[in-house]
Amino acid sequence: MRVSVIQMNQGSDKPANLDQARRLIEAAVAADHPGLVTLPETWTNLGGGRDSRRAAAEVLPTPGQAGGAAYEMLRSLARTHGITVHGGSIIEDGGDKLFNTTLVFGPDGSEIARYRKIHLFDITAPDGTGYKESALYGGGSEPAFFEAGGIRFACTICYDIRFPELYLTLRRMGAEAILVPSNFTLQTGKDHWEVLLRARAIDTQCWMIAAASYGNYDERGATRSVYGHSLIADPWGHVVAKCSDGIGWATARIDPAVTARVRAGMPLKEHREAARAWHAKAAS
Structure with missing residues (x-):
């Protein structure tokens, strides 16, 4: 199946972000006819501080019930175009805590997966800028999978x-392709983004599908930058599609035959399972 990664330059204006996402998805569908499209991390809000994030947050409904503006837009786009829409991640209002949450909708508009980001971004960048996602967000604890085009997809987010x-673990649970919507900082992205995605593709022999945010945004009066370079890597670690600077999209065909060939020629999963007892003993 064909998959498009959408690259956005979102800010703290939620209606403008929704409009940008809708226009890019519709353009990608018209040009490339993907069976699945995916958006970046927190595409409904980037920057503006705590109040802006809370204002952009949505209480997520029980699947099948009506949701907020972003929830309904994703569901409508999936149903209108008859495609699977992986909604990157949005900010979920969980009450005392927010959550960085992925939503996935099938071609009939039904919600087919929901994932809360497990690993929260609490780091100090090389320039001394601190990021503490856990100050506002809670962490998830459960993996999430969905099927599309006969392929088993797993959900992750950015720092994961x-x-x-x-x-x-996702590979052991049957993943064939793994989505990684992201807001990688410019400083970490230029050194680590592609390396990490290619490494995880090689480790797992899965496709890596990574839509990312690009450009500058305002964070309480300070300008911050995210790296972009949305890409798709195959199970051998080759980058088969990649966005340049700016907003846009890139599309590639996810071919199960490639996955099968790579795994048959180098059966890493089976070799890991055979060595598991030794690894457990060495770690004890």
Whole structure:
């Protein structure tokens, strides 16, 4: 099946972000006819501080019930175009805590997956800028999968990519392709983004499908930058589609035959299982 990664330059104006996402998805569908489209991390809001994030947050409904503006837009686009829409992530209002949450809708507009980001971004960047996602967000604890085009997809978000144990677990649970919507900072992205995605593709022998935010945004009067370079990597670690600077999209065909060939020629999963007892003993 064909998959398009959407690259946005969102800010703190939620209606403008929704409009930008809708226009880009519709353009990608018209030009490339994908069976699945995916948006970046927190595409409904980037920047503006705590109040802006809380204002953009949505209480997520029980599947099948009516939701907020972003929820309904994603559902409508999936149903209108007859495609699977992976909604990157939006900000979920969980009451005392927010959550960084992925929503996925099938071609009939039904919700088919929901995932809360497990690993929260609490780091200090090389320039000394601090990020503490856990100050506002709660962490998830459960993996999420969905089927589209005969392929088993797994959900992750941004900072999750730095934890290979998670990705190996997803492979053991049957993942063939893994989505990684992201807001990688410019400083970390220029050195680590493509390297990490290619490494996880090679580790897991899965397709990596990573829609990312690009450009500058305002964070309480300070300008911050995100790296972009949305890409798709195949199970051998080749980058087969990639966005340039600016907003836009890139499309590639996810071919199960490639997955099968890579896994048959180098059966890493089976070799790991055979060595599991040794690894457990060495770690004890």
